[in-house]
Amino acid sequence: MELKDLNYLLVVRDTGHLGKAAQALGITQPALSKCIQRLEKSCSTRLILKIGRGIKLTEAGLLLCERAQKVLHLMQVTRQDLNALGSGAAGVIRLGVAATAAEFMLPHLTRELLQHAPTVLLEVQVGLNDLLQSRLRENKLDLILGYLPQENHEFVTRPLTEDPVVVAASSLHPLAGVHPTPEQLNQFQWLLPSSQVATRQWLEQRLRSGGYAPPRVQMESNTLSPLRQVLAQTHLLSFLSRRLLHEDMTQHALIEIPLPLVMMPRTFGWQFRSLSELTPAARLLVDLAEKRWQW
Template identity: 30%
Template sequence: MPDFRLRVFQSVARHLSFTKAAQELFITQPAITKHIRELERSYAQRLFERRGNRISLTEAGQLLLQHADAVENLHQQLTEQLHLLHGAARGRLRLGASTTLTQYVLPPLLPAFQARYPHIELTLLNGNSEQIADALLQGHLDLGFVEGRSKSRDLHYELLLEDELVVVRSPDATQPATLTVAQFAQHPLVLRERGSGTLEVLEYALKAHQLKLSELQVAFYFDSTEAIKLYLAAAPGCLGVVSGRALVKEVAAGELEIVEVPELQLARQFEAVWVQGEPLSPAATRFLSYAHKHYEQ
């Protein structure tokens, strides 16, 4: 089994943060520091340059990261091949998903999958669609789930589920329930951040009406759908654009309301994604099949 200190090192190197590595590995930050210092003593090399609150990899750190990734991949391949000898479903499965999928789509699948395959170790990385694509290409994930329209030629995409964005606001009986695109464009907007599939779909919809985001009044960009909902609840007059799946509870409770903008085409797809030309691991294949069956019901 690979040295746990290497796993700690990989996490710190990936995030360039001791705090985020501690959160990912569920250990304390002093423990992270201890493991890194032990590695540096063992190799008699500094692995990170420290400048104030920022860190970066040294040349020795970059070399160690290459070999640590190779060791991790070889160990995973060995684990999978050994367990395939007697048909057991075991091993590590590193999932990554864009924010909407992480918050509202994948979590309901995980408990039953874990119950069926208790020896598969699951992790789930949350990021926007662009970040998930990058993590796949860097070898940090086995299987991703994204939204949006942009595609990388280095990745393979497979439809998982249809979705639709909706325009939402704090309830206001004085405002019309349906807006034209021109009326929509006159409101302050609360949107997802650059790199998100949600923002990309909106930009494509606006482009069909010769509109650019730079021409509109954007009150705030958030990297969280939950933050958008909370902002809207406190900001009458603002409009947000999020997945309808994110609004079930708030709409039912009367905390937010959906506004129809028929001229905006906001349909999109949730897709599974992995590196082009590379076969999925047995664990990833099982999870993808399980997800398809769940949403076909």
């Protein structure tokens, strides 16, 4: 089984068509068909099925693609590591970052990384934890810097710092400085992530357990941090990192609404598949963060 054949199979999966895959690869369709036949003979099973004018991968084909993606990435990382040893290049880090961590952790961490490895290429994706975990699972990220789920047996986790989530609003909000009753809180609407996001689900469950009504959501966003000015200029409530309120209070004029019932404890840290899969540059990034935020 050759690496070239595995790469060809991935292109077939992505295009869903042998002719388009052959064109993308710069080879003839008969040559691509022979490649698939070699793989099927090696695996002793069918990998693709013809569906109309296109193709569909069998269950075996999908499994081989999943494993092939990991093998090809590992070979790419190995080549990068060997080149780094020969040329002194620092390599590539594919980093997923939660929005809050991107604001209060990434700037310090990037500065220290570039001091130690000035030629490193840092590919950053900012997003919600569910999306980043999916990309880590698919081997499209090396590391996640964000909050650590309470139940997680899939990835290696390394805690770095605490960052609770609290009810936030404009400093001019009618509830400023007030421990609101259920009736007072229910007078106002919210800016929150979608109902599929774990922090919103936690907030709703805690409010219900304390005799409060579910939040009346008027605005939803896949990330809340960039929308702090919306909060500062409206009477919407939200659920934000306490650190964001403290670090940038003057600019955004946001405060915490005192409601201990829904102060969500949260730990920020690293998530990755295994230490052995990390490049030297990625391991350096992990070490730098653990030295700065000593858990």
